Amino acid sequence: TLRVAILISGGGSNMMALADSMTGDHPARPCLVLSNDPDAGGLTRAQAMGIPVAAVDHRPFGRDRAAFEALMQTHLTDAGADIIALAGFMRVLTPNFVARHAGRMLNIHPSLLPKYKGLNTHARAIEAGDHEAGCSVHEVTPELDDGPILGQARVPVLPGDSAETLAARVLPMEHTLYPLVLRRFAQGDRSPVLLP
Numbered sequence: 001t002l003r004v005a006i007l008i009s010g011g012g013s014n015m016m017a018l019a020d021s022m023t024g025d026h027p028a029r030p031c032l033v034l035s036n037d038p039d040a041g042g043l044t045r046a047q048a049m050g051i052p053v054a055a056v057d058h059r060p061f062g063r064d065r066a067a068f069e070a071l072m073q074t075h076l077t078d079a080g081a082d083i084i085a086l087a088g089f090m091r092v093l094t095p096n097f098v099a100r101h102a103g104r105m106l107n108i109h110p111s112l113l114p115k116y117k118g119l120n121t122h123a124r125a126i127e128a129g130d131h132e133a134g135c136s137v138h139e140v141t142p143e144l145d146d147g148p149i150l151g152q153a154r155v156p157v158l159p160g161d162s163a164e165t166l167a168a169r170v171l172p173m174e175h176t177l178y179p180l181v182l183r184r185f186a187q188g189d190r191s192p193v194l195l196p
């Protein structure tokens with residue numbers, strides 16, 4: 001059975017969707033939920049689901065990302081993580097850390113990549129007048145929000161949408177797409193999935 005560490009910074013709704021999916025004949029199980037924010041709501045939720053949790057507050061490390069990542073790495077090693085799933089993890093990872101986990105780290109991003117890497121994706125899609133938006137799951141490579149796309153889900157942008165209403169339409173698609181992609185990834189299938 002493959003062991004999946006889920007990295008979060010916030011509420012952890014994607015974490016919950018992933019963890020809920022890893023039952024029965026699924027080839028993987030959650031081994032750790034790790035947050036850079038000790039107050040992340042997702043930590044309490046993971047704990048309530050019986051998943052081991054840890055937090056490594058990035059703030060005391062200042063600009064020393066390598067030292068922050070070294071401490072995160074000890075938790076990942078202790079947990080025996082085979083796969084790392086970034087799920088609303090809002091820290092940029094160094095090329096060293098990414099290289100160490102090459103081919104076994106996934107991320108979900110709330111845009112139809114390669115559009116709108118970085119932050120404020122929904123506001124930017126609306127501002128651009130896009131008629132569709134969505135989310136992407138991709139393999140993590142050193143460039144931010146880059147790397148081979150493993151799956152995408154599309155939703156319409158509707159007249160009058162705000163970043164909030166669009167996010168509320170995209171998020172449930174994230175909860176469908178990410179577990180589907182993770183299951184295929186754990187089975188060794190990296191061909192992209194397109195939803196709906």
Ligand code: GAR
Pocket residue numbers: 008009010011012013014015042087088089090108109110118135171174
């Ligand atoms: C999700 O929409 C995820 O796609 C996004 O943050 C949210 C986390 O929500 N990720 C990023 O913006 C990554 N740069 P969650 O904590 O409820 O899963």
